[in-house]
Structures are given as C-alpha cells and as structure tokens.
Amino acid sequence: MSEATVLVADDDTAIRTVLNQALVRAGFNVRATGNASTLWRWVSEGEGDIIVTDVVMPDENALDLLPKIRKLRPDLPIVVMSAQNTVLTAIRAAERGAYEYLPKPFDLNELIGVVRRGLTVPHSREGGTAAEPEEERLPLIGRSPAMQDIYRVMARLLQxxxxxxxxxxxxxxxxxxxxxxxxxxxxxxxxxxxxxxxxxxxxxxxxxxxxxxxxxxxxxxxxxxxxxxxxxxxxxxxxxxxxxxxxxxxxxxxxxxxxxxxxxxxxxxxxxxxxxxxxxxxxxxxxxxxxxxxxxxxxxxxxxxxxMPPLRERLDDVPDLVRHFLGRAQSEGLPAKSLDAGALGVLKRHRWPGNVRELENLVRRLAALYSEDVITAQIVEEELFSERPPAAPAGDGEGGEPAGDGGHGESIGAAVEWHLNRYFAAHGEELPPAGLYDRILREVELPLITASLAATRGNQIRAADLLGINRNTLRKKIRDLDIRVVRGIK
CATH class of the missing domain: 3.40.50.300 (P-loop containing nucleotide triphosphate hydrolases)
Structure with a gap:
C-alpha cells in the first residue's frame, strides 16, 4: 500500500499542496492537478490506485466525470471532497459511484484513513440512475458538522x-x-x-x-x-x-x-x-x-x-433553514420576506425546544402576519417572547413555548431557558442581573405548594409529607409566598 499512487484533483493550489504533503508523509505517491481533463487523461492511461477529487473544477464538474471513470475502471475507488456541503452533494456522489464523500473542511488524518481503507476494501459500485433532484427541493437543510455526518451515512445506505x-x-x-x-x-x-x-x-x-x-x-x-x-x-x-x-x-x-x-x-x-x-x-x-x-x-x-441532533446543537444551520422556509412560504403564495442580521442573531440565541418544526412554524408566522419586507430583531423577539407565561405546562414544543415530552421537570427547565433566552435576546451576551435563582425558585415554589395544598385539601401535615419537607418549613414558605390555605371537607 505504501507504493500506491493517489491522484489528487483540486483547482485550489493551496489545497493541492497541503494534500500532497500529507499524503507523501503517509507513504503514498501523489500526482496532483487542478483540472478534470488531466485527471481523466491519467485515469484513461491506467495511472493511479485511488482518486481524491474536488467537485467544482474550472473545466468540468467532477460529479459528471465520475460515471465515465466508473465505466472505464470500475475498481478504482474515488473520494469526493466538496465545500458544497449539502445532502444532495453526498447523495449525488454516492449515486455516481464515489467510495467516500468528505465535506470541506476536513481533518487530514481522516482523509489518510479514508484513502487507506479505500485501497484495502474491494470496490466495484455501479452508480444509480436517479434523475437529478432540484436544489430547491432539498430533503434536509444544514451544513453543520452534525448534519454532514448524517449525510455521509445516508449516502452509504442508498444502495x-x-x-x-x-x-x-x-x-x-x-x-x-x-x-x-x-x-x-x-x-x-x-x-x-x-x-x-x-x-x-x-x-x-x-x-x-x-x-x-x-x-x-x-x-x-x-x-x-x-x-x-x-x-x-x-x-x-x-x-x-x-x-x-x-x-x-x-x-x-x-x-x-x-x-x-x-x-x-x-x-x-x-x-x-x-x-x-x-x-x-x-x-x-x-x-x-x-x-x-x-x-x-x-x-x-x-x-x-x-x-438527529436537536436544533440547539446545530444553531449555525438556522440561517440556511430560515432561507429555505421563507422560500417555501413564498412558493405557497405568502409575500417574499428576509430577516436582517439582528433577527438571525436572536434566532441563533434561542434554544428551540420544538426544534426545526418550531422554527418552521415561526418563519411561516413571520411571513404571514407582518407587512415589513425585512423582519427585524424586535419583531422576532416579540414573536418569541411576548405574551408568553414564564412557566407554562409541558406542551408539544411547537411555536417556541416552554415544552418537553410531558414531564414537569422538563417544563421547569424550559421556563428557566425561557427567562435566559428572553434576557439574552434583548441584551446580547451581557449577563442578567443577580437574583435569577430566587426568581425562578419563587415561580416554581408558588404553584408547587399551592397544588400540593389543594391536593391535600389544605392539610399542611400531608402536604409537607407530599413535598418531602419539614412542616415548619412549609409554614414559613406559606407565609413568605402569601399563600391562602383553604381547608376542604374530608
């Protein structure tokens, strides 16, 4: 394997230099070019044991060249690298017979590992014949590392x-x-x-x-x-x-x-x-x-x-998702809209308990309800945070409201996130004033103790047992929170 020759094709001189150095250090012979025609000539002459190629080159798209290479040399593994990091790039590469797809930027050690595996695994894959899907009909949106990992797995599974x-x-x-x-x-x-x-x-x-x-x-x-x-x-x-x-x-x-x-x-x-x-x-x-x-x-x-990662783990994908949903809304007859940088910043600071579905619902609402062509941060803040109770019962997560999968702990956690998100949306990265612990604690304790007293018909001994606290502690909290105790008929 140390005598194997890697054919590298990338129109960026700096990238070719880096790849050449890394592959040579790993013990490979390297031939590098900046165009597809030279790569095709080398393949036609029987050179190379594996190909590492970019997608976009000045004379031809490498994805269009792949079927020709597969037909001429079906056992030649091809590694496709691309800065166009969408799921369709991964899918098209797999359909045309690529051994592996690497989204840029990638780790050089990862590339070396892919090349070594490609040289040791028997490789003979026929490309698919699917019609070229339209870019605007992307099934999945996102260029984050988390989504790139999913695209690569999906590409391997298609056949x-x-x-x-x-x-x-x-x-x-x-x-x-x-x-x-x-x-x-x-x-x-x-x-x-x-x-x-x-x-x-x-x-x-x-x-x-x-x-x-x-x-x-x-x-x-x-x-x-x-x-x-x-x-x-x-x-x-x-x-x-x-x-x-x-x-x-x-x-x-x-x-x-x-x-x-x-x-x-x-x-x-x-x-x-x-x-x-x-x-x-x-x-x-x-x-x-x-x-x-x-x-x-x-x-x-x-x-x-x-x-599938939650949206809070891939916040860098929010702008792409927003553009996609705005375009979809426009195609359905809603007015054309755009969001300014401040509005996108608010969205990227939100925690999205309802994930992508919540974001899509918000974007549709913005497109339908506001006459402004450009949606500002203030509008987004009003939609996300105004008229929202700080501690709502757990819901389905749509519309951006505090929600979970039905547990009270998740609902309380969502309430805390709501407070922090509201503050950060209005004040950027500035920390909120001291006292958040006491404010949240009070908002949790008041309904919790009130509900416990109602469940026990005002019996403070039973309510204290239910809560797992001392009776004197309960009495003090009832006084401090000014809770009116009504005893029921037993």
Whole structure:
C-alpha cells in the first residue's frame, strides 16, 4: 500500500499542496492537478490506485466525470471532497459511484484513513440512475458538522436494504431522513408508506401493519390489506416504534427474521420484500430494561443508527433553514420576506425546544402576519417572547413555548431557558442581573405548594409529607409566598 499512487484533483493550489504533503508523509505517491481533463487523461492511461477529487473544477464538474471513470475502471475507488456541503452533494456522489464523500473542511488524518481503507476494501459500485433532484427541493437543510455526518451515512445506505433506526427529539426531521433514504435509494420506484405507532389504538396495530381476514375480529366485515402489503417493493417507515405493543413486536421480529408474515386471522404465510426504517424519540434501551421493548427486535432494527441532533446543537444551520422556509412560504403564495442580521442573531440565541418544526412554524408566522419586507430583531423577539407565561405546562414544543415530552421537570427547565433566552435576546451576551435563582425558585415554589395544598385539601401535615419537607418549613414558605390555605371537607 505504501507504493500506491493517489491522484489528487483540486483547482485550489493551496489545497493541492497541503494534500500532497500529507499524503507523501503517509507513504503514498501523489500526482496532483487542478483540472478534470488531466485527471481523466491519467485515469484513461491506467495511472493511479485511488482518486481524491474536488467537485467544482474550472473545466468540468467532477460529479459528471465520475460515471465515465466508473465505466472505464470500475475498481478504482474515488473520494469526493466538496465545500458544497449539502445532502444532495453526498447523495449525488454516492449515486455516481464515489467510495467516500468528505465535506470541506476536513481533518487530514481522516482523509489518510479514508484513502487507506479505500485501497484495502474491494470496490466495484455501479452508480444509480436517479434523475437529478432540484436544489430547491432539498430533503434536509444544514451544513453543520452534525448534519454532514448524517449525510455521509445516508449516502452509504442508498444502495442497501439495511434496517435503519432514526432517533431524536420531536421536530428534528426524522421522517425527512426516512423519505430521503427512500427517494434517493434503490427502492425509489416503489411506495413509501409511513405509519405512526403512537397514533393508532394499540389493539389495532397488528391489523394496521399486517392486515386482517374477514371475520378475524368483531367488526372485520371484509378482508383488509396492511401497511406491509401496501409498501411491497418499497420502504415502510415505522415512526414512534417505542409505542408498539409486545404482540406486534413479536410479529415484526418474525418479518425481519423470516421475511414473511400472516394477516390477523390468516394462516398462510405471505412473503414480503420491504425495507424497514424505524424512528423514535424515546430511549429504547430504557424500555428494554423495563420489559416494554424486545431486545432482539431492537438489534434487528438498529442495524444502522442515525441520531438527529436537536436544533440547539446545530444553531449555525438556522440561517440556511430560515432561507429555505421563507422560500417555501413564498412558493405557497405568502409575500417574499428576509430577516436582517439582528433577527438571525436572536434566532441563533434561542434554544428551540420544538426544534426545526418550531422554527418552521415561526418563519411561516413571520411571513404571514407582518407587512415589513425585512423582519427585524424586535419583531422576532416579540414573536418569541411576548405574551408568553414564564412557566407554562409541558406542551408539544411547537411555536417556541416552554415544552418537553410531558414531564414537569422538563417544563421547569424550559421556563428557566425561557427567562435566559428572553434576557439574552434583548441584551446580547451581557449577563442578567443577580437574583435569577430566587426568581425562578419563587415561580416554581408558588404553584408547587399551592397544588400540593389543594391536593391535600389544605392539610399542611400531608402536604409537607407530599413535598418531602419539614412542616415548619412549609409554614414559613406559606407565609413568605402569601399563600391562602383553604381547608376542604374530608
């Protein structure tokens, strides 16, 4: 491998120099060029053991050159690097037979590792024949490192039928990933069928997935096809898989193991050819520990895990997302809008408990409700923070309100974030005045103690036990917070 020759193509002289030095130090021979025509000549003459090429070059786009290289030398691995770091770049590179895609900037050690693997792994991949997707229809938006990792995994999966498990908070775009895997994968000519486990009554999930025979249960007047039959030859997306009841889990495991299933009330096994992509916002390992999810099914589904990062972990993607949502709103008939730098700054400081869905809803609201062509920071602050109670009950996270997945602890945490976000939006990076602890504590204690007293009908001894505090401490807090105690009838 030390005698292997790497063909490097990049129109940036500085990048060619850096790559040349790094690869030579790693023990490779290097030939470098700044144009696609020279690269093609070298490949045609049989030179090189692996290619490292940029996408955009002065004479030709390297992605257009890839199919020619694959046809002439199908065993020559190609590493594509690009500063155009969108999911479509990764997808197009994979479709045209690239061995690996590296978004710029990248770590040189990572490149060396990719080159070494490319030289040792047998490589013969035929490019896909998908139509060129339009840029404005990007299935996923974001150039952050977290999203680049997802794009690279997706690109590797397009020509496979491996089961995929997508995890992440609500509103992060899990279904978008599932759709992209289908729309740009080898099953794109087949159906994409999505089913949400949490939206179906538990007693009907088996019938929904596998279908049922006439008379299989009360009310089954005719035979009904299930989602597996509807998705035949395509992709079945099982959203909120953590809500699947045990009986349905057992049936699904059989499908994954044997490639066949029976309808509810049926006896004849039915062969199936469906790719499974599952998603959840829940911790499946915790559910396994509680006996609520089968461990063997988890490993069957979790062949390739993809974690969707919350928006707060990829705030640099906010401007790209805003432009995308504004463009979509305009295409749907809403007025053209833009956000000034101050408004984008406010959005990048927000914590986004509702994730990308919350941001999309906000952008649509801005486009629909305001007459200004340019949205300012003041408008965004009013939409994000005005008329919002500091400690709202946990909600679904949309619209930017303090929310969680239903737990009171998450709601309290959202209230704290709300206070800090509101202050930072108005004062930049300046720290808020002292006393935040006491203010938050008071806002939490007052409703907590009031609710405890109401639950115990004013019995302070029982309320103190419920709260886990001393009775004298409770009495003092009742005085300090000026809580009116009303005793109920027992």
């Amino acid at each position: 496979t039928d491996l089961s995929v498990m997508i995890t992440g908070e609500s509103g992060t775009g899990k279904e978008l990933v599932a759709r992209a895997l289908h729309d740009y994968g080898k099953r794109r000519s087949g159906p994409f069928v999505a089913v949400n486990m949490a939206a179906i009554p538990r007693e009907l999930i088996e019938s929904e997935l596998f279908g049922h025979e006439k008379g299989a249960f009360t009310g089954a007047q005719t035979r009904s096809t299930g989602r597996f039959e509807q998705a035949e030859g395509g992709t079945l997306f099982l959203d909120e898989i953590g809500d699947m009841p045990p009986e349905a889990q057992t049936r699904l495991l059989r499908v994954l193991q044997e490639g066949e299933y029976t309808t509810v009330g049926g006896r004849t096994p039915i062969r199936t050819d469906v790719r499974i992509v599952a998603a959840t916002h829940r911790d499946l390992r915790q559910l396994i520990g509680q006996g609520l999810f089968r461990e063997d099914l988890y490993y069957r589904l979790n062949v390739v895990p993809i974690r």
